Amino acid sequence: MRILILSFYFPPDLSAGSFRARALVEALEAEAGSSLSLDIITTAPNRYQSHQVIAPEFEELGSVRIHRIALPAHQSGMRDQAKAFSVYARRVNVLTRARRWDLVVATSSRLMTAALGASVARRSRSYLYLDIRDLFTDTMNDLLAESTLRLLLPVFDRLERWTLRRADRVNVVSAGFLPHVHKVLPEQPVRTFTNGIDEEFMDIDFAKREQDRSQLPLIVYAGNIGDGQGLHRVIPGAAKRLEGKAKLRIIGDGGRRAQLERNLLEPATSNVALLPPVSRIKLFDHYRDADILLLHLNDHPAFHKVLPSKIFEYAATGKPILAGVAGYAADFLRSEVPGVEVFAPCDAAAMSDAAERLFRIRQVVDREAFCERYARKSIMREFAKDILALGKQV
Numbered sequence: 001m002r003i004l005i006l007s008f009y010f011p012p013d014l015s016a017g018s019f020r021a022r023a024l025v026e027a028l029e030a031e032a033g034s035s036l037s038l039d040i041i042t043t044a045p046n047r048y049q050s051h052q053v054i055a056p057e058f059e060e061l062g063s064v065r066i067h068r069i070a071l072p073a074h075q076s077g078m079r080d081q082a083k084a085f086s087v088y089a090r091r092v093n094v095l096t097r098a099r100r101w102d103l104v105v106a107t108s109s110r111l112m113t114a115a116l117g118a119s120v121a122r123r124s125r126s127y128l129y130l131d132i133r134d135l136f137t138d139t140m141n142d143l144l145a146e147s148t149l150r151l152l153l154p155v156f157d158r159l160e161r162w163t164l165r166r167a168d169r170v171n172v173v174s175a176g177f178l179p180h181v182h183k184v185l186p187e188q189p190v191r192t193f194t195n196g197i198d199e200e201f202m203d204i205d206f207a208k209r210e211q212d213r214s215q216l217p218l219i220v221y222a223g224n225i226g227d228g229q230g231l232h233r234v235i236p237g238a239a240k241r242l243e244g245k246a247k248l249r250i251i252g253d254g255g256r257r258a259q260l261e262r263n264l265l266e267p268a269t270s271n272v273a274l275l276p277p278v279s280r281i282k283l284f285d286h287y288r289d290a291d292i293l294l295l296h297l298n299d300h301p302a303f304h305k306v307l308p309s310k311i312f313e314y315a316a317t318g319k320p321i322l323a324g325v326a327g328y329a330a331d332f333l334r335s336e337v338p339g340v341e342v343f344a345p346c347d348a349a350a351m352s353d354a355a356e357r358l359f360r361i362r363q364v365v366d367r368e369a370f371c372e373r374y375a376r377k378s379i380m381r382e383f384a385k386d387i388l389a390l391g392k393q394v
Contacts, residue, residue, distance in 0.1 A: 001391045002037045003028065004101040004126070006117045008088065008110070010042035010066065012053045014277060016309035017133060020173075020195060021107055023376050024131075025064065027384035036063050039101070041092050044068045046084070067095055078149070085112050092116060100124045103391040111136035115159055118166040129387050130167040131193075135180050136160065138302035143227065160184070169390050171383065176305035176328030193383040195309035196376030200280070201316035206288050207364050216271075217246045217359050219322060220290035222283055223310055225254035230298030230346055232260040234324060237348025238355070239269040246355060248272045248294075251286060287317045292358050296324035299345040307332055312374055318364035322355050339365030 005025065009018035021042070028036060045053040059066040069091040071084045089112070104126045106117025114130050121128035137153070137160050144150040164170060164184045171191040172181060181190050219242075225231055231250065239248050248271060250260070257274070264272055278286070287293065293314045297303040304327025311333065314321050321340045323333055324347070333340045341358050343350035 001032060001035055001103070001388065002101045003039070003387075003391060004096070004104045004120065004124075005038065005040045006092065006104070006106045006108075006113055006120070007040065007042050008085070008108075008113050010040060010068070012055050013043070013045040014053075014279070016195065017107060017109055019198060020131075020133070020309070023196075023198065023380045024105075024107070024383060024387075027377070027380035028387065029062075029064065031381065031384045032388055034063070038064045040064065040066045041095055042066065042068055043084075043088055044070045046071050081110075085110070089116050092120065096120050096124065101126045103127045103129060103387065105129045105131065105387060107131035107133065109134040109136075111156060111160055111163065115163045118163045122166065127168045127390050127393065128166055129169045129390055130164070130171070131383075132170060132172045132177065132181070135177055135302060135305060138180060138305065139228070139300070142300035142302045169386070171386075173309075174305060174307035174328060176307060180305065191383075191386060193379055193386070194307060194374065195312050196374045196379040197312045197316045197371055198376050201313060202371060202375070204284055206284070206317040206319060208288060208291070216244075217291040217355075217362075218249060218289055219246055219292045219294050219355060220249045220251065220286055221294040221296070222251040222278075222286060225250070225252045225257040225260060227256055228298055228300075228303065229254070229256070229296055230324075231296060232256045232263050233298065233346045234296060234348050234351055235260060235272065236263040236267070236269060238351040239264070239272045240267050241348060241352035242355060243269065243271050245352075246271065246292075246359070249275065249286065249290075251275045251278060251283070253277050287319065290317075290319055291362065292322050292355060293317065293319045294322045294324075296351075297326075297329070297345055299326065303345075304328060311337065312376070315367050315370055315374075318367060320358040320361045320365060322351065322358060324351055337370055338367060 007021040009015040011018050011022045045055055055068055057068050069088050071087050101124055104117050104121040106114045108114035118128055137156050140153060140156055161184050171193050173194050175192050178190060253276060295310050307329055315337050323340055323342045324345045326345055330342045333342055339361060341354035343354040
């Protein structure tokens with residue numbers, strides 16, 4: 001079976017989409033065996049300008065061929081991202097011209113990768129499987145509400161409808177997305193293969209090497225620092241309230257990092273350390289150092305539907321989780337994950353109060369049942385079977 005995967009991010013890049021794409025490829029190889037011929041078209045590592053990793057432009061690993069497209073240097077702004085994607089799309093069109101696959105799989109957080117997959121599948125007369133990791137139009141409705149770019153929203157809406165209706169099968173990573181997708185596809189079953197916990201997290205002991213209760217508790221955040229996370233709106237105020245009570249370590253980069261740095265200067269805080277992105281191996285040490293792990297999303301209504309991949313990663317460590325989320329993610333955490341305090345997004349007072357309630361938990365939280373239920377390998381195995389079942393209809 002000949003399959004093409006389009007994923008804007010792929011290892012060694014650092015992102016949730018990258019880790020998910022790798023797990024899917026491994027599952028497809030395991031399920032399909034020697035019958036699989038797999039092309040992956042992705043980008044050269046570009047997630048963070050402050051974390052540069054070199055990867056070959058082309059790799060052939062058995063039946064898997066990886067094409068990495070170099071992008072111009074870019075930041076996290078919308079204009080830069082649009083330029084970067086246009087380069088990716090042009091190269092994808094060149095690489096796929098006059099070729100045919102049995103199945104095209106597009107894993108997409110931003111609508112454009114899904115739309116690109118729909119275009120390639122149409123041209124190559126292939127089945128199309130969409131893996132939707134975010135609701136782009138929902139997010140843009142919030143972010144562009146007061147921008148002149150809101151005039152583009154009807155265009156995005158029509159593109160989303162065309163893309164979803166072109167798909168032969170659709171998966172969403174959050175059940176919170178289902179009502180939105182069902183409005184476009186009222187009669188088509190939609191899958192919900194969520195994100196999950198990678199095996200490398202299962203085999204590590206994240207307990208602190210030394211439990212010195214005289215030290216202030218350490219709250220660690222690791223991930224993107226963009227508008228979607230809203231750290232610039234909550235960390236400065238919460239950190240000020242937690243001075244003398246806790247330390248905070250923020251690891252990552254993104255479009256709002258500079259603003260977060262500025263906001264930490266007024267009022268000045270002495271208990272926050274800002275660190276650049278690190279590899280997963282080094283990240284494990286930071287998780288081991290932590291007493292509490294912080295998750296936060298901005299308070300845009302669109303984010304009430306998401307299920308952040310970071311939930312699964314954090315849960316596997318056994319550390320208490322401080323979560324500034326609302327909607328579906330809040331309900332999921334309360335019902336599925338022990339050792340969690342949920343607070344209202346962007347509410348600094350609520351964050352500091354919730355953190356203080358977690359200070360008394362200074363040991364590993366038992367989440368064995370959760371980790372078994374949401375093991376990425378098991379989820380991806382079923383996802384791969386569903387993809388291959390579609391491909392066998394050729």
